[in-house]
């Protein structure tokens with residue numbers, strides 16, 4: 001499928017960048033004239049994925065987070081959030097609602113939230129190499145009024 005527009009950025013995995021990441025992705029997506037609800041869905045899903053890179057992938061260290069946002073025809077958006085952190089041993093299990101390896105501190109709902117706020121999520125992970133989360137979201141097509 002032909003890419004209409006694309007944006008990539010790399011940032012440090014510090015918590016201050018969680019807000020920046022969601023704001024940057026939202027600003028890029030604004031060109032498609034999303035509804036407030038669609039924009040909030042995207043921001044929430046991006047926040048969860050980026051938080052996972054900060055909290056889990058790099059734990060107490062700082063590493064790089066790579067974000068790519070691609071726009072395809074018919075308002076399809078593909079957001080890739082990649083880290084080069086510790087990786088996930090069992091992706092299927094990690095994606096189960098309420099599953100967390102940081103019990104007591106976290107709810108284990110990040111992947112469930114990403115799933116419910118997007119149309120499709122895929123997760124690729126290799127132990128010791130890192131994780132890539134791909135989020136697909138199709139925005140409602142609105143009739144443009146030129147009057």
Ligand SMILES: Nc1ncnc2c1ncn2[C@@H]1O[C@H](COP(=O)(O)OP(=O)(O)OP(=O)(O)O)[C@@H](O)[C@H]1O
Nearest residue numbers: 052056057087094100101106107108109110111131
């Ligand atoms: N990028 C990542 N790198 C390494 N492990 C990850 C990554 N993302 C998620 N995980 C693992 O998957 C588990 C589930 O993630 P999920 O986001 O659903 O829940 P959580 O982060 O533990 O809690 P919450 O998101 O509710 O605060 C995490 O506890 C962690 O073990």
Ligand SMILES: [Mg+2]
Nearest residue numbers: 048052110111
């Ligand atoms: Mg999480």
